[in-house]
Amino acid sequence: xxxxxxxxxxxxxxxxxxxxxxxxxxxxxxxxxxxxxxxxxxxxxxxxxxxxxxxxxxxxxxxxxxxxxxxxxxxxxxxxxxxxxxxxxxxxxxxxxxxxxxxxxxxxxxxxxxxxxxxxxxxxxxxxxxxxxxxxxxxxxxxxxxxxxxxxxxxxxxxxxxxxxxxxxxxxxxxxxxxxxxxxxxxxxxxxxxxxxxxxxxxxxxxxxxxxxxxxxxxxxxxxxxxxxxxxxxxxxxxxxxxxxxxxxxxxxxxxxxxxxxxxxxxxxxxxxxxxxxxxxxxxxxxxxxxxxxxxxxxxxxxxxxxxxxxxxxxxxxxxxxxxxxxxxxx
Amino acid sequence: xxxxxxxxxxxxxxxxxxxxxxxxxxxxxxxxxxxxxxxxxxxxxxxxxxxxxxxxxxxxxxxxxxxxxxxxxxxxxxxxxxxxxxxxxxxxxxxxxxxxxxxxxxxxxxxxxxxxxxxxxxxxxxxxxxxxxxxxxxxxxxxxxxxxxxxxxxxxxxxxxxxxxxxxxxxxxxxxxxxxxxxxxxxxxxxxxxxxxxxxxxxxxxxxxxxxxxxxxxxxxxxxxxxxxxxxxxxxxxxxxxxxxxxxxxxxxxxxxxxxxxxxxxxxxxxxxxxxxxxxxxxxxxxxxxxxxxxxxxxxxxxxxxxxxxxxxxxxxxxxxxxxxxxxxxx
Numbered sequence: 001x002x003x004x005x006x007x008x009x010x011x012x013x014x015x016x017x018x019x020x021x022x023x024x025x026x027x028x029x030x031x032x033x034x035x036x037x038x039x040x041x042x043x044x045x046x047x048x049x050x051x052x053x054x055x056x057x058x059x060x061x062x063x064x065x066x067x068x069x070x071x072x073x074x075x076x077x078x079x080x081x082x083x084x085x086x087x088x089x090x091x092x093x094x095x096x097x098x099x100x101x102x103x104x105x106x107x108x109x110x111x112x113x114x115x116x117x118x119x120x121x122x123x124x125x126x127x128x129x130x131x132x133x134x135x136x137x138x139x140x141x142x143x144x145x146x147x148x149x150x151x152x153x154x155x156x157x158x159x160x161x162x163x164x165x166x167x168x169x170x171x172x173x174x175x176x177x178x179x180x181x182x183x184x185x186x187x188x189x190x191x192x193x194x195x196x197x198x199x200x201x202x203x204x205x206x207x208x209x210x211x212x213x214x215x216x217x218x219x220x221x222x223x224x225x226x227x228x229x230x231x232x233x234x235x236x237x238x239x240x241x242x243x244x245x246x247x248x249x250x251x252x253x254x255x256x257x258x259x260x261x262x263x264x265x266x267x268x269x270x271x272x273x274x275x276x277x278x279x280x281x282x283x284x285x286x287x288x289x290x291x292x293x294x295x296x297x298x299x300x301x302x303x304x305x306x307x308x309x310x311x312x313x314x315x316x317x318x319x320x321x322x323x324x325x326x327x328x329x330x331x
Numbered sequence: 332x333x334x335x336x337x338x339x340x341x342x343x344x345x346x347x348x349x350x351x352x353x354x355x356x357x358x359x360x361x362x363x364x365x366x367x368x369x370x371x372x373x374x375x376x377x378x379x380x381x382x383x384x385x386x387x388x389x390x391x392x393x394x395x396x397x398x399x400x401x402x403x404x405x406x407x408x409x410x411x412x413x414x415x416x417x418x419x420x421x422x423x424x425x426x427x428x429x430x431x432x433x434x435x436x437x438x439x440x441x442x443x444x445x446x447x448x449x450x451x452x453x454x455x456x457x458x459x460x461x462x463x464x465x466x467x468x469x470x471x472x473x474x475x476x477x478x479x480x481x482x483x484x485x486x487x488x489x490x491x492x493x494x495x496x497x498x499x500x501x502x503x504x505x506x507x508x509x510x511x512x513x514x515x516x517x518x519x520x521x522x523x524x525x526x527x528x529x530x531x532x533x534x535x536x537x538x539x540x541x542x543x544x545x546x547x548x549x550x551x552x553x554x555x556x557x558x559x560x561x562x563x564x565x566x567x568x569x570x571x572x573x574x575x576x577x578x579x580x581x582x583x584x585x586x587x588x589x590x591x592x593x594x595x596x597x598x599x600x601x602x603x604x605x606x607x608x609x610x611x612x613x614x615x616x617x618x619x620x621x622x623x624x625x626x627x628x629x630x631x632x633x634x635x636x637x638x639x640x641x642x643x644x645x646x647x648x649x650x651x652x653x654x655x656x657x658x659x660x661x662x
Contacts (some may be wrong), residue, residue: 222591241591242595256558257591261603263601264604265605267602273598
């Protein structure tokens with residue numbers, strides 16, 4: 001079969017534009033031995049993909065001009081030439097940004113019997129959820145009852161990180177980019193304090209919400225947020241460096257926090273991580289998170305755009321604040 | 332007896348000046364029960380003291396105007412009214428910046444039988460040596476044979492950190508502020524590569540000396556050095572944040588490294604520390620370091636100024652590059 005897909009037309013300069021992408025058609029032929037043919041039901045756009053659009057060395061190779069983009073997707077098996085897969089199975093793969101594909105079965109993960117909607121496996125039950133889990137519990141070494149600040153808290157990773165901290169009995173502050181999102185944090189997701197970082201000073205919000213300071217700052221944003229959090233950390237505080245979405249579209253490097261040396265006197269740990277280095281924690285994550293999602297302790301928020309042709313706008317929307325929770329493209 | 336001492340006359344603005352300090356006289360009376368009377372033989376000046384000259388909250392309270400400054404010193408007991416101390420015992424105390432003192436014996440450490448010169452207990456065998464030891468082995472989690480960069484490598488902490496790394500079979504790069512100091516690193520202290528950071532680009536030096544990158548960067552300097560080291564770190568690298576001497580005299584906060592987000596993809600850990608939180612490692616340190624100093628594996632470099640009246644200049648010299656190794660004021 002022929003399916004539609006999205007290719008990178010040119011490298012974005014600053015904030016990506018719809019014109020940086022092309023809709024094209026690719027083949028997804030009947031499976032040969034060991035292969036499966038899959039129809040994607042939804043695909044993911046994630047902030048880290050912006051980094052792959054630069055032509056530079058990084059922990060994942062750059063996307064190439066004219067090539068179909070890759071990323072997380074959930075699909076349904078249409079035809080199988082592999083004994084472990086049958087028609088109708090849900091699979092998770094990195095063959096995103098296209099309506100379907102044919103690939104060796106070994107390259108995908110069979111989801112098995114699922115209770116949550118398939119798209120949840122691109123969010124709380126997928127890479128963003130695992131990022132929150134590893135970042136908070138392993139990198140952040142979260143202890144029950146601590147004081148936690150999550151930036152980008154209405155996003156796919158942040159919304160899960162904050163809810164995990166609540167499950168662990170923490171006092172949780174979240175920042176977001178609109179008043180509505182800030183309200184969502186406290187009214188729907190159980191945060192103790194939510195604020196719109198565009199209103200007032202971040203430091204003042206943090207001091208009001210956590211007069212005794214922060215034990216953990218889960219950083220999705222970098223830059224001003226990181227500088228403000230450093231002002232408010234308690235001794236031996238931990239700062240998992242998960243993302244720096246505020247800087248991903250910068251044309252030139254932006255100065256870092258001017259108070260990093262506060263880490264010396266306070267004995268702070270700042271630790272960067274990428275979730276793919278923590279796959280040994282995947283089984284624990286999957287079991288904990290399915291329990292939490294299924295019993296309602298973790299609410300999965302999604303913003304859904306329809307059709308492969310909307311994928312570029314969904315991606316761009318990550319940087320302009322369009323999404324609440326996980327941004328999903330339904331196919 | 333009356334002894335001379337140095338008091339803080341006014342808070343320095345930027346680089347301290349001699350006129351910020353006063354020579355005064357204080358009493359060191361005969362000891363009462365439980366006390367000892369001590370003549371200091373040498374005293375320490377250390378970069379961290381600059382922070383205490385600001386009127387701000389920190390991990391140690393600020394020095395007060397008109398008060399005698401405190402800091403590390405080694406002295407000899409003149410008279411004792413405590414059963415565990417006798418005339419001629421060497422003691423380490425924080426009653427520095429003065430020629431002598433009388434104090435409860437419980438407030439000092441008796442050095443016992445010593446083989447190294449007393450001043451070494453203000454350097455490699457004292458707080459700076461322990462800072463290097465804890466910072467490299469515990470905070471930096473140094474592994475044998477790794478690639479290590481130490482900034483401020485000709486200073487009291489850096490010179491010891493580099494030599495410990497050599498003992499652990501590491502490849503060691505050091506930066507210093509003059510050609511002579513850079514040569515000292517390789518010619519006397521066993522570093523593999525030493526450079527004057529004022530000549531050429533720090534990144535180019537690091538790439539030349541460690542083409543495969545750095546596992547550990549021991550940061551005494553902050554700012555440009557930290558930014559350059561971040562450019563050259565290997566995956567899972569560690570950066571003990573020990574000091575930021577380049578910024579201690581800044582009148583206004585200075586922007587931080589513009590590439591801190593590299594820590595995310597590389598999984599780097601930046602961890603600040605102050606040595607006083609690691610006193611549980613003191614016995615190990617003392618035993619290892621006395622062995623290393625006594626068998627010549629660690630060379631103790633010192634710059635010695637004479638007389639209590641030279642203490643302000645010795646202190647100022649820390650920021651202008653006067654000292655090679657530990658800056659000592661002999662009394």
